[in-house]
Amino acid sequence: MIFSVQVKVMPLKELLDPQGKAVLGGLTNLDLRSIKDVRIGKNIALQIEAETAEQARAAAEEATKKLLANPVMEYFEIEIS
Amino acid sequence: MIFSVQVKVMPLKELLDPQGKAVLGGLTNLDLRSIKDVRIGKNIALQIEAETAEQARAAAEEATKKLLANPVMEYFEIEIS
Numbered sequence: 001m002i003f004s005v006q007v008k009v010m011p012l013k014e015l016l017d018p019q020g021k022a023v024l025g026g027l028t029n030l031d032l033r034s035i036k037d038v039r040i041g042k043n044i045a046l047q048i049e050a051e052t053a054e055q056a057r058a059a060a061e062e063a064t065k066k067l068l069a070n071p072v073m074e075y076f077e078i079e080i081s
Numbered sequence: 082m083i084f085s086v087q088v089k090v091m092p093l094k095e096l097l098d099p100q101g102k103a104v105l106g107g108l109t110n111l112d113l114r115s116i117k118d119v120r121i122g123k124n125i126a127l128q129i130e131a132e133t134a135e136q137a138r139a140a141a142e143e144a145t146k147k148l149l150a151n152p153v154m155e156y157f158e159i160e161i162s
Contacts, residue, residue: 034131037127038126042121046119048116056115060116067111
């Protein structure tokens with residue numbers, strides 16, 4: 001069975017996010033002043049072949065720890081849909 | 082009131098996603114063969130000051146259309162948490 005798994009990888013809250021700061025500046029220039037903060041990370045959509053949702057989650061977690069996220073700068077969340 | 086809004090920006094399904102293909106190759110090299118497809122997009126976390134969730138969603142949609150997503154290559158989803 002194929003599971004659709006979404007992995008969200010975001011910069012750690014303690015760290016500056018220069019890309020987000022740049023986009024916030026752009027939004028201010030466009031006069032969208034109701035937006036007070038922007039942080040930009042990755043959204044990774046995986047198609048995983050597994051027998052159960054737990055196996056799919058374990059595969060996604062292994063892939064994220066080994067390749068997709070850098071734990072020094074990023075945290076991640078896994079969601080199965 | 083401050084709303085946390087997540088905007089997911091993903092490459093259109095009809096288009097190749099070379100970054101995703103490269104990551105899929107990396108996962109295969111790591112012997113994670115249960116993962117059959119990878120697509121990589123952005124996850125943008127916004128803090129929006131608004132009176133209602135509908136206003137926050139409208140601001141996020143305006144920002145996404147004007148700056149965050151390129152509709153020629155990407156589609157987006159907005160989620161308020």
